[in-house]
Amino acid sequence: MSWQETMQNWLDYKELDPELKQQLLKLKEDKETAQEAFYAPMEFGTAGMRGLIGPGINRMNIYTVRQAAEGLAAFMDTLDEATKKRGVAISYDSRYYSQDFAFESARVLGAHGIHSYVFDSLRPTPELSFAVRDLNTYAGIMITASHNPKEYNGFKIYGPDGGQMPPVESDNITRFVRKASDLFAINTKTITELRDENLMSLIGEDVDLDYLDKLDTVVVDHKLIEEVGNKMKFVYTPLHGTGKMIAPRIFQKLGFKNFTMVTKQAILDPEFPTTPAPNPEFAQTFDLAIEKGKKIGANILIATDPDADRLGAAVRQPDGSYKLMTGNQIASVLLNYLLSAKKKLGTLPTNGAVAKSIVSSELATKIAEKYDVKMFNVLTGFKYIAEKIEEFEETGSHEFLFGFEESYGYLVKPFVRDKDAMQSTILLAEAAAYYESKGKTIYDALEDLYQEFGYYREKTVSKTFAGISGKEQMKQIMEKFHEEGIKEVNGVKVVESIDYLKDTDTTANGTNKTGLPKADAMKFILEDNTWIAIRPSGTEPKMKFYVGITSDSDDNAAKKLEEFAKVIDSWE
Ligand SMILES: O=P(O)(O)OC[C@H]1O[C@H](O)[C@H](O)[C@@H](O)[C@@H]1O
Incomplete structure (x- = not known):
């Protein structure tokens, strides 16, 4: 059936919801959008x-x-x-x-x-x-x-x-x-x-109370929170969404009493009137939190998206401004705090495991290695991390400790099987309280990690390809990469090419299987440990180009990242 016929069916349907009917009559006049809605x-x-x-x-x-x-x-x-x-x-x-x-x-x-x-x-x-x-x-x-x-x-x-x-x-x-x-x-x-x-x-x-009880178990060091939790000032915003239902209750319950909510964003409003998009990845999302943070002298600002599975954060700098952290940076600090605190308390298991997506930071791999914890890499989509947890439970092979994706999603305890911004808010607040008790911010803790393991930086360049033609263009771009691969980027040689669709992982020594389900994605590892990945988004009409680099200093890392980002930005 053509899209026009399908649309006609809708127009002819006598009992069509009246509001949709009105919208449909308007849509009919805009042929391109109508085609997208019905094709x-x-x-x-x-x-x-x-x-x-x-x-x-x-x-x-x-x-x-x-x-x-x-x-x-x-x-x-x-x-x-x-x-x-x-x-x-x-x-x-x-x-x-x-x-x-x-x-x-x-x-x-x-x-x-x-x-x-x-x-x-x-x-x-x-x-x-x-x-x-x-x-x-x-x-x-x-x-x-x-x-x-x-x-x-x-x-x-x-x-x-x-x-x-x-x-x-x-x-x-x-x-x-x-x-x-x-x-x-x-x-x-x-x-x-x-x-x-x-x-x-x-x-x-009934479910709230059970969930709140379980959220208690995310805390690594209850004694620490008792001692310093109350002193730590932070700002929380639910960005007009569901975080409001749980976050304030759990902060109170755990003893983080010194938090302030961004009042305007605590209003449950589908217009999300205070942000262009309620996405904690965007700097603008933090405008109101920053205003409040400056007023009360908060060290850290925490935002959760409307369904409270993702979390973003900004940290106060010595000059009083706030700096946003990326999902990879937040995950690295959380993981490092979690593993080091567990080690100190003697609660780090010998068969611990962490899972991350193939497009997330390798800094986490270094942190896991330090604590003898195994890192598993999975395809994009938290469902693959959930699948790993299930596998660990069935075989008893590993104890799940942490899972994350660069896209601002993290999970600590497996009583939830998706990213959980309520859990990560707790862990982030605990980590911030800990570092504050040592005279540091979360950002200082990140700098310590860079000094220990090297300066890891990542960037995602997303390009929108809207509509039917956009879909076709993305298909062609991916086909080209699958067919031709990449030999070098920015003058640096590719030493490993992974094609997740063909299920091949190729180095100078030959070709192996990827060990992952087939997916339309590619990853290239370069001679200097830079990695580049390419995949179409599964949630938005976008192509995603990811790059991750390491360097020996903050400045060099920033420079190197920009150089690579420029190259991938020019790809089409
Ligand atoms: O890169 P995309 O396919 O758009 O996915 C980005 C993210 O989307 C959703 O939030 C999924 O639950 C995540 O697991 C995923 O990382």
């Missing part, structure tokens, strides 16, 4: 389905949400009764329609006789992951578009272990999603029916 169904990428809100099969709306929930429900129909009976936990963030999409999902699941446990109000993504494990549901749904701009929303599916479903399972569900191709024919129950037939329960404070 293909939404895809399940790095983190489930994510897209612009609006009418169309390639947009987030009640019909595409119904389709995704129908896919999960039809898949669950193939399971035995007892497993299916475990039901599905559902949470949502502060975005437009998030709550509607959550209840819409429950209505579809209910039509299959599947029980939904829906949060009574918005809650963080990591708390949803926790709820799946806590309530022993078979699956979880999180309605969120994470840190994307306000025009977006998304639908993430979690498996029985509380992790986002890895490719095999999610492909399985995607097949069922595709089968539900008539979006207007999907059966739903009304909320009253769900209640009457005991197919939906609300959850909230």
Whole structure:
């Protein structure tokens, strides 16, 4: 069916949601956007389905949400009764329609006789992951578009272990999603029916209390917090989202009483009016936190994105200004604090393991080596870290200590199986309190790491390729890299080429397998230990070029990074 025919079907559908109908009539006049909205169904990428809100099969709306929930429900129909009976936990963030999409999902699941446990109000993504494990549901749904701009929303599916479903399972569900191709024919129950037939329960404070209890266990050194936690001044902002529900409670509970919230950003607002995008990677996101920080003399500013799975931070410099840290830098400081504190307390296991994505900093590898902890590298997507944790538990081979991605996601304790900004906020606050008690900031701690291991710097250059033509362009770029590879960059020779699609890892000594599932990504290691990786984003219409370098001083590192970044910026 052509996109025009699909759109006509929507226009002809008498019971189309009135708001969508209005939007559709307007959209019809803009041919290019209309084509994008109708040319293909939404895809399940790095983190489930994510897209612009609006009418169309390639947009987030009640019909595409119904389709995704129908896919999960039809898949669950193939399971035995007892497993299916475990039901599905559902949470949502502060975005437009998030709550509607959550209840819409429950209505579809209910039509299959599947029980939904829906949060009574918005809650963080990591708390949803926790709820799946806590309530022993078979699956979880999180309605969120994470840190994307306000025009977006998304639908993430979690498996029985509380992790986002890895490719095999999610492909399985995607097949069922595709089968539900008539979006207007999907059966739903009304909320009253769900209640009457005991197919939906609300959850909230009960799960919060269990989660808060577990969050206690993230603290490495309770005594330290008792002694210095109260003295440390910091600013916290939930960026108009779900972090507000948990962070202040856990700070109070643990004894970090000297925190200040950014009042304007503690308002749950889907407009995210104080930021261009609620993304802790952007400097502008910290404007209000910096204002507050200066007023109260805070050492550290912490921001969590609207679904509270990612965390960003800025640290006060001697001149009173604040400097943003990258996801890699935050992860390195967290990991180093965690391992050193555990070692001091005698709680570092002998079979400890850390996991990171292939595009994250190698500084963490050096830190892990120092403490005799094994580093595992996985593909981009926290689901692969969750998969490793599951594997460690099944085989008993390793004790999971820390997982992270450069994209500002970190996890300390495996009672959650996705990145958890509530856990990382605790660890960061503890680390900051520790270093403060030694007269240092987190930034000084990072400088110490650079002096010990070398100056590691990373940069990601993202290039947007919007729409249908953008997709084709990205495909061509990747094909070229897969075919031709790279021999040298900036005059430095490539000594190892990894093609994750072909599953080849090639050096002068020959070719091995990568040991990872196939993925459209490439990585090149250069003679001077610089690494470069290339992949299309799975969450946004972007190509991502990553570079990581090491050098002997701050200045040289900055210079070297810029030189390489310039080269990769010129690639197309
Ligand atoms: O680079 P992308 O494919 O856009 O993914 C960036 C990030 O997106 C989501 O937040 C995933 O949960 C992360 O695991 C991933 O690192």
